Every structure is written in C-alpha cells, then in structure tokens.
Amino acid sequence: MTEQQPFEPDWVSPPGDTIADALEELKMSQADLAQRSGFTRKHINGLIRGRVAITAEAALKLEAVLGEPASFWLRRESHYREALARRTALVEASDNKAWLRELPLKWMSQRGWLPGEAESREDEVAQCLRFFGVASVPAWREACAAPVVAFRAAPKAKKQIGAVAAWLRKAHLDAAQIESEPFNKTEFEHALPELRRLTREADPKVFVPRLQQICAGCGVAVVLVPAPPGCPVHGATRWIAPDKALLALTLRYKTNDQLWFSFFHEAGHILKHGKRLLVIEGLDGVDTELEEEANRFAADLLIPPAAAQQLRRLRSIAEVDAFAKSIDVAPGIAVGRMQKEGWIDWSKMNGLKTRYGWT
Numbered sequence: 001m002t003e004q005q006p007f008e009p010d011w012v013s014p015p016g017d018t019i020a021d022a023l024e025e026l027k028m029s030q031a032d033l034a035q036r037s038g039f040t041r042k043h044i045n046g047l048i049r050g051r052v053a054i055t056a057e058a059a060l061k062l063e064a065v066l067g068e069p070a071s072f073w074l075r076r077e078s079h080y081r082e083a084l085a086r087r088t089a090l091v092e093a094s095d096n097k098a099w100l101r102e103l104p105l106k107w108m109s110q111r112g113w114l115p116g117e118a119e120s121r122e123d124e125v126a127q128c129l130r131f132f133g134v135a136s137v138p139a140w141r142e143a144c145a146a147p148v149v150a151f152r153a154a155p156k157a158k159k160q161i162g163a164v165a166a167w168l169r170k171a172h173l174d175a176a177q178i179e180s181e182p183f184n185k186t187e188f189e190h191a192l193p194e195l196r197r198l199t200r201e202a203d204p205k206v207f208v209p210r211l212q213q214i215c216a217g218c219g220v221a222v223v224l225v226p227a228p229p230g231c232p233v234h235g236a237t238r239w240i241a242p243d244k245a246l247l248a249l250t251l252r253y254k255t256n257d258q259l260w261f262s263f264f265h266e267a268g269h270i271l272k273h274g275k276r277l278l279v280i281e282g283l284d285g286v287d288t289e290l291e292e293e294a295n296r297f298a299a300d301l302l303i304p305p306a307a308a309q310q311l312r313r314l315r316s317i318a319e320v321d322a323f324a325k326s327i328d329v330a331p332g333i334a335v336g337r338m339q340k341e342g343w344i345d346w347s348k349m350n351g352l353k354t355r356y357g358w359t
Helices: 015-025 030-037 041-049 056-066 070-095 105-110 121-132 137-149 161-176 185-200 204-216 256-272 288-302 305-311 317-327 331-341
Strands: 220-224 235-241 244-249 279-281
Touching: 015 030, 015 041, 015 056, 015 070, 030 041, 030 056, 056 070, 105 121, 121 137, 121 161, 137 161, 161 220, 161 235, 161 244, 185 204, 185 256, 185 288, 204 220, 220 256, 235 256, 244 256, 256 279, 256 288, 256 331, 288 331, 305 317, 305 331, 317 331
Parallel strands: 220 244
Antiparallel strands: 235 244, 235 279
C-alpha cells in the first residue's frame, strides 16, 4: 500500500478565489455583490484579492448573498491567514539557517534539549526558537543573546554566545519546573548552616535533592546543568520571577570544593546584590567589587576566618581530615582553600577531594 503524504502546497489561495468562483457560478458581478451586500466596490475587490479580511459581519452578508454559511467563510479566512503566517515563517526560517551555526545544535540534540531529529533545516530553526521561547531570530538576539554579550571569557577560554545562551535557557526551563515558596531572605540565611553541612555528604544522589528542597523552601531554584562546548562557566544567578531566584551550576572542574564554592558564591549574590543583576560565573562582566564580595562570602562561610588560620599549619592528610571534621565541612573544601591561598601546591592532597561526572 502506498504511503499517503500530506498535501502541503507552496501557494496560498485567498478566500477571494472562492468568492470569485461563486460569483461566476451565479452569473453575478463584483458590482452586483457590492450592491446586494451593502459594501463598496473597493471593499469587495479587496475581499476577492485577499487584501481585506473576512470579518463576522462580512461572513453573514456573504451567506445571505452567495448561499454558503457564515461559518464556511470564517473558516476559509482563518485557514488562509494561518497558511500565510506559516509560509512567512518558513521563509524567515530558511533565511535564518545560518543562525543554527551559532548554537551547539548537535550537543543540544544529543542531550534531549530539543524534541528530536528535525526533518529539515527549517524545522530545526523552529525547534530552536521554541526551545528559547522566542518567535524569531531577531527576538532571540534581543532577549537571549544580548544579556550574554556583555560578559567576556577569560583569555584561555572560548566563549560562544549561542552556547552560553542555550545553557542559561536550559537552566531557566529546569528551574521553572521546581515548585518553590516565595523568596524569603531571612529563611535563606538561616538555611545556610544546614546547606554547609551538606558538603560532608559525598553522594550527589543524596545531597542534590536535599539541596534543592531546602533552597526551594526559601524561594531559590537550584539546578545543575551541563555546559555545552563554548560555555566556559561555573554557574549563574538571575531572578526568573520577582519572588523566585535561579541558582545554576555546571560542575566545572568536577570537584566538590569547586562545586560548593560556586554554590555559596552564587548564594552570596542572591543575598547581597540586586534582583536585576545577571551573574554568569566564569565570564568577566560583573562588577569586580560585587564578585569579590561574593567570593569573600563563600570563603568565610565555608571556612570561618579564625579557622582558616589553622590551615597554614596543617601538613598531612590526616591533619586536614581532622580539621575538616572539626568545622563540619568536607576535607576537599579545606584542600581547595589551602591550594587557593598558596599554602600547598595544586598537586597536593587532591585525593581528599570528591570528583563528579555527568551521567
């Protein structure tokens, strides 16, 4: 049996063609229709040429004069306008194929960010526009790309606007699925000690759900989203609603000291800085003073200043492990701080760190 293919012509027939056919069948001129309907000849000519839309009033008058019910004319008009819009969209999609080269398209498809294999480039454009929640590529450049442009990558990193924009969008979509209470700054501050204790839990299957649950109760949606090639970021913070903050992490460097420092750094932005601020950690563009404040917030919360001074004197793995237990944080965090301050070499004691990977 031959498979039936849908009939999708590349031309669009206006309802006026049907009006003209009816006039011919009834041996009636446009002038006759104008006289009988009460419309001007110019209006009738516009209807036939598709320049004037068939309104409910016009449909009723066409029903009275030509015989077909008003619902038929309204349906014909609706199908015509939809077909016009689709044809225009296809033309725009064809013109915007080059835009796809700005996106990590294959990577996004492999990870299920897009709904499946597209049948054409035009379909791929349509899929990507739906992913970003915009109607056109110009709208994407305004709503999604423009906020990223201000951020600069480090000299050794390669930043691609499309990749960063895609990561931010996926983080936003994931965060939107998290039900949260309205943001409460006081509750979030009170939750910090419990969140800090989670650093002692090595298994992400245990600490990630608990982290998300606690934060959602304070109005903060925490998501972990892998970064595509060209997106050299650690995390990001932005407000996705007046009472809901997004805190996104990438697992960059894939060790627990980096993960938790990034989390508390972003938490510092949420607690200390304005709701209009978009932070993309790992890219240069945020006020240096704000970054230093968030860095200090994270460093002091994880290892209080008085305790940090003890790190200078630690020389063995056993000493670092005992110190970490005494202040109730993961030993890898202590190692990361010692390396950062230059108290030990970056190659030392890395066995105390927990490493993570995406599955």
